[in-house]
Amino acid sequence: MSEALIQIGLVGCADIARKVSRAISLATNATVSAVGSRSLDKASAFAAANGIPPHAKLHGSYEAVLEDPGVDAVYMPLPTSLHLRWALLAAEKKKHLLLEKPVALNVKEFDEIVDACESNGVQLMDNTMWVHNPRTHAMADFLTDSNRFGKLKSVRTCFTFAADAYYLNNDIRVKPDLDALGSLGDQGWYCIRAILLAANYDLPNTVIASRHPVLNQQGVILDCGASLYWDDGGVATFHCSFLANLTMDITAIGTKGTLHVHDFVIPHQEKEASFSASTETSFNDLVTGWDIKPRIHTTNTDLPQEALLIREFARLVGEIKYKNSKPDKKWPLISRKTQIVVDAVKASIERGFEPIPIQD
Amino acid sequence: MSEALIQIGLVGCADIARKVSRAISLATNATVSAVGSRSLDKASAFAAANGIPPHAKLHGSYEAVLEDPGVDAVYMPLPTSLHLRWALLAAEKKKHLLLEKPVALNVKEFDEIVDACESNGVQLMDNTMWVHNPRTHAMADFLTDSNRFGKLKSVRTCFTFAADAYYLNNDIRVKPDLDALGSLGDQGWYCIRAILLAANYDLPNTVIASRHPVLNQQGVILDCGASLYWDDGGVATFHCSFLANLTMDITAIGTKGTLHVHDFVIPHQEKEASFSASTETSFNDLVTGWDIKPRIHTTNTDLPQEALLIREFARLVGEIKYKNSKPDKKWPLISRKTQIVVDAVKASIERGFEPIPIQD
The missing domain is CATH 3.40.50.720 (NAD(P)-binding Rossmann-like Domain)
Structure with a gap:
């Protein structure tokens, strides 16, 4: 039964x-x-x-x-x-x-x-x-593959959209007493999460906010970015904004491979999602073209990613309810790492773009 | 005749x-x-x-x-x-x-x-x-179009390739007495040039090198990056490297539009080159997909970009030789701006990632 x-x-x-x-x-x-x-x-x-x-x-x-x-x-x-x-x-x-x-x-x-x-x-x-989309699992497989991707050298993520005047005056995400983290908490959360995915959830050692963040009159962030540094040489940057055209990218470059995705938060369509990947790409002999073009990987899904999230959440709840399992700790841990980096970006902005060391 | x-x-x-x-x-x-x-x-x-x-x-x-x-x-x-x-x-x-x-x-x-x-x-x-490829002209048309692209908010460029051991020990680009600027002078030159293209050749006000550049034992840069800032709020970042898989991107995000290109320096093939562009992109009502997908723009050319460069150079020389024209100043000026930013990145690395003000 x-x-x-x-x-x-x-x-x-x-x-x-x-x-x-x-x-x-x-x-x-x-x-x-x-x-x-x-x-x-x-x-x-x-x-x-x-x-x-x-x-x-x-x-x-x-x-x-x-x-x-x-x-x-x-x-x-x-x-x-x-x-x-x-x-x-x-x-x-x-x-x-x-x-x-x-x-x-x-x-x-x-x-x-x-x-x-x-x-x-x-x-x-x-x-x-988006982390529950089967595409994300396929991307994670690629990014953790020492033969296809190698070691992470740099990752760039962004999530921007152009909020209209009504949003910029009324949405909870621009109100200091409601979503005080603004664009950083909303869009930046995804960007940081994607960076952590590419870094196999290793926290960076240092976070430095980009200059020229845009804050509204109440001090809520509307546009910001940051660079994240790992001691092994990896570098990440992101940009999140309510003030720029809809864009959502992950570009991850490893010693051996490269991944691009342009709709990582909300796939262009529900049932199908793609990313491009290349491994050990090179030029032709005269350097007038590439030896191979990056390959498009497409994953299909019967359920949209938000339903897959619910299925995963309900599965874990069911394990606890019906099988006396303990709550899963993986998801809260990943959330916590995201929050740690959000805090560091905010601190760096508040301290005039100082480098913020990350202490877990 | x-x-x-x-x-x-x-x-x-x-x-x-x-x-x-x-x-x-x-x-x-x-x-x-x-x-x-x-x-x-x-x-x-x-x-x-x-x-x-x-x-x-x-x-x-x-x-x-x-x-x-x-x-x-x-x-x-x-x-x-x-x-x-x-x-x-x-x-x-x-x-x-x-x-x-x-x-x-x-x-x-x-x-x-x-x-x-x-x-x-x-x-x-x-x-x-690459600036002589007709695709670049089409990209410039898009990036300077106030209706299709709007005002530049952020631009990210990269050019990396994985040099082999022979290159890393013998190429002129790793020798301090030959190409002392290493990856910055070789690949970074293109990245900076692409950033300037997106910024309509306005020089940034401040340049800050990314931490963790990789230098060889002779002090030549093998991998580095930087952030560039304009006083009007625009932000650029780039990453250049001899130590990461072949990747060459421009991602430019404006208030109204977005441009992506993944083979900007050397197009995948000689006779055809593409970029993707979107304007005022948004979500569907339930935020489960996009209203419109970015559009692919493809340009065709009879001559590869390096031949178009020669044709332009020879045309200018012919104007001088046969028509007594003065030398063109546009190309040297754009080169000079590129060189100014190269210098600033190098200075920032040498000064421990200090912000370097740009003075033209």
Whole structure:
């Protein structure tokens, strides 16, 4: 007999919850069992507009979702400044926790959240979707292959989009009391995560922010970048921005191979994603062309990456619920490393672009 | 009656002269009229192996090419440390000068060369081939288009290749007495030039070298990078290396558009070259895909880029020779800006990664 679906409650109905509730419905091991908002009307309107199953309970407060015995796990798309409070309460109520990124405002808060999850035996995962795309696994295989890629020499990532005037004045990501990390916490999170992927999750030794970050009048970052250095000579740079045309790249150059991807966060289309890779590429004899062109690798998937994330999250929750397993530590550890680098970039900006040593 | 072909003498028979002598034969307005090497045997062997026209004179010294009355212009593929001496002599002998890059060891030497060319009324051009590819013109059109690209926010370039052990021990580019600028002068020259292209040839205000450059035991740069900053907020980074797999990218992100090219220095093939461009790209409503994919722009050319360079050089020489025009100043000016940034990167490395202000 197959195990029952993992029952997921939504703590908040932010715009991104539309995509995630669809993902939950697509994943084969989970279902939306509750929707909570600050008012019952909002919860009800969200449920009606987003095909939430009729059996799902509607709640007029976040607390009510956390108290709901029909909820195994919660998805929490709240502004970052609210994460600490609500994540701690969720853990206390033994609800497994899928938390929007950035996980926390800083690593101190992060550690409070992860400690609460660990001591309550609940799974923590952040909602970084692209790492669950099968393309990412194929990229990781390439990047860790000593024959095809070799040793990482440099990696460049970027995630930019041109926010409109409404966004730049009203979105939670430009408000110091909501998502105070701005573009760094939103887009930079992905860029740093991609750099860590290319570095096989080794933290850099030093982080230096790029000059000329753009902050709004409230001091929230709208555009920034940084360089990351490893003692073995690897160098990474990234650029994130609300002020530049939509671009999302990873370019990783190893001693033996090169990888390019141009839609790493959100693939151009749902069911298919590509990257280009080359190994020991060279010129022809007269140096008028290349001996071989980089090869395009395409992966196909029945489920979009956000549904694959839900499937992985619900699988881990199921392991705990039905098989008495311990919560997985891999995902929180990767999240924590991302948060450490976010903190370092912010510190470097605040200290006039000083090099910030990374201490794990 | 059409004007006669511009008579080009080769001052040196370095490997790159094979490609350039072929380019001269392909260009429709020039011919190789002399080949000079440090011995007549070498000149003779080069001519035989590379289809040099039978009418070309063979010389056993560089001086003899510069004295040859049948030579209008010379191509000089000598190590950088020899440029000053031989370029000055060429100018004095009224030979127009196509000089390998990097033009000089530093901008002081550069200015001596350009002054000598100006005072002798001869054309100076460096042998940066890719800027003569029609693709580069199409890229420049895109990058300067306020509707399609907008204002430059960030540009990343790289040119790396994995030199073999023989190269790393013997090539002139790793020898302090020959090409002392190493990878920075060779590959970095192109990266910087591409950055300047994206910045519409505005010099940055500040240059900061990346940490962890790799120098050989003689102090020649094998791998380095830098960040360049403009006061208006633009940021550029580049990475050049003899120690990483062949990669050559430009990624330019503007407020409205994005450009990617992955073979900017040497196109994958001779007759066709592509770049990808997007304008005001966005997501679909659920943020599960892109509204439009970046578009591939392909340009075709009958002549490879190195032949187009020769045609442009010979055209300018012809303007002077037959129409009494003044030497063109555009190409030397762009070369000089490239040299200025090369100098700043080197200075930043030497001064422990200090920011170097750029003073034109």
